[in-house]
Amino acid sequence: MEGELLVAEAFDAGWNVIEQFQSIDARDQFRDGPPVSFLYGDDFKKISDVMSPQGVAAIVSMEPPAKLTKTAMTWCVVCDSIADPGNLGTIMRSAEAAGASTISLVGNCVDPFSPKVVRASAGAVFHVQMRLADTYEQLVAQEVRLLGLTSHHAIAGKSPSSLYDVATSGRLGLVVGSESHGISQSAPIHEWVTIAHVGRSESLNAAMAATVACMYVAHNREPAR
Numbered sequence: 136m137e138g139e140l141l142v143a144e145a146f147d148a149g150w151n152v153i154e155q156f157q158s159i160d161a162r163d164q165f166r167d168g169p170p171v172s173f174l175y176g177d178d179f180k181k182i183s184d185v186m187s188p189q190g191v192a193a194i195v196s197m198e199p200p201a202k203l204t205k206t207a208m209t210w211c212v213v214c215d216s217i218a219d220p221g222n223l224g225t226i227m228r229s230a231e232a233a234g235a236s237t238i239s240l241v242g243n244c245v246d247p248f249s250p251k252v253v254r255a256s257a258g259a260v261f262h263v264q265m266r267l268a269d270t271y272e273q274l275v276a277q278e279v280r281l282l283g284l285t286s287h288h289a290i291a292g293k294s295p296s297s298l299y300d301v302a303t304s305g306r307l308g309l310v311v312g313s314e315s316h317g318i319s320q321s322a323p324i325h326e327w328v329t330i331a332h333v334g335r336s337e338s339l340n341a342a343m344a345a346t347v348a349c350m351y352v353a354h355n356r357e358p359a360r
Contacts, residue, residue: 136253137183137192139164144258151196156182161190169193184250197248198265209236210306210352213274213281215322216242216313217341223247224255225342226311231259233349239269239308271323279308283324284348286338290320295327298348303355311345 136142137156145152146166155171157164158179165171179188212230217223223245230238238247245252247267253260274281282303285295312318330339330347339347 136195136250137185138189138254139191141253141258142166142191142193144261145193145195148258148261150198150261153194153196156192158188158190164191210303210356211235211237211239211274211279211308212345212349213239213241213269213308213310214244215310215318216316217244217311219314219341220245220249220251221255222314222340222342224252224257224260226345227252227256227263228259229342229346229349231256231263233353235263235309235349235352237264237266239266239274241269241271241310242313274308275323277306279306281308281310281323281325282348283310283318283322283327284312284344285317285327285329287317287327287329290327293327295329298328298330298351301326301328303352307352309345309348309352311341311348314341 136145142152142155142164152166152169155165155169156179157171157173158176159173160176174182176190179190179192182192212226212235214223214226217226217240227238227247240247247260247265271281282298282301284298288294310318310322310324318324328348330344332339338344
């Protein structure tokens with residue numbers, strides 16, 4: 136990962152930073168402890184994947200997935216096949232800001248540790264627990280009540296509830312579906328919910344909808360931490 140903010144967030148969150156890299160024409164931004172390699176500007180650009188590198192990067196060991204337990208989980212955000220790195224990173228950022236205890240990745244989600252996701256998360260990836268390759272069955276087995284966000288006017292012949300009319304207490308899982316297909320109607324969703332809006336758009340995009348829903352849940356219950 137690279138960038139002063141992200142490297143600092145990894146250190147502050149207690150992740151295992153293995154090695155640091157710094158451009159010799161950047162001011163000293165490294166932390167004591169892990170070894171530091173100094174690179175000339177052109178060499179640093181070779182390890183960077185952004186147009187204008189900040190001159191700071193690090194190799195960080197990925198944390199193991201969180202264990203979903205009844206005592207550890209209060210409410211979580213479930214990402215079902217989110218494919219866009221910017222969307223997943225933004226959802227992480229909103230979930231962490233709203234106090235979600237866990238993010239569960241269901242289906243074929245983009246790699247949560249890819250550079251674009253990490254940047255879009257603004258460091259939230261280091262502060263919220265994640266469960267990789269999760270399943271709905273595991274969530275239901277842990278007595279998680281699943282709220283599925285949808286833009287459809289009817290599912291299985293029934294109209295979804297307004298997000299602002301549903302209970303958000305207890306062990307809750309807020310499910311955000313893929314950008315192109317949403318959530319499968321066969322998913323074991325306990326209650327389908329929609330976000331009312333006006334204007335020409337048929338729906339909000341996945342990250343926007345998740346942000347609105349996360350902040351509403353946070354408003355209606357005690358913070359997870």
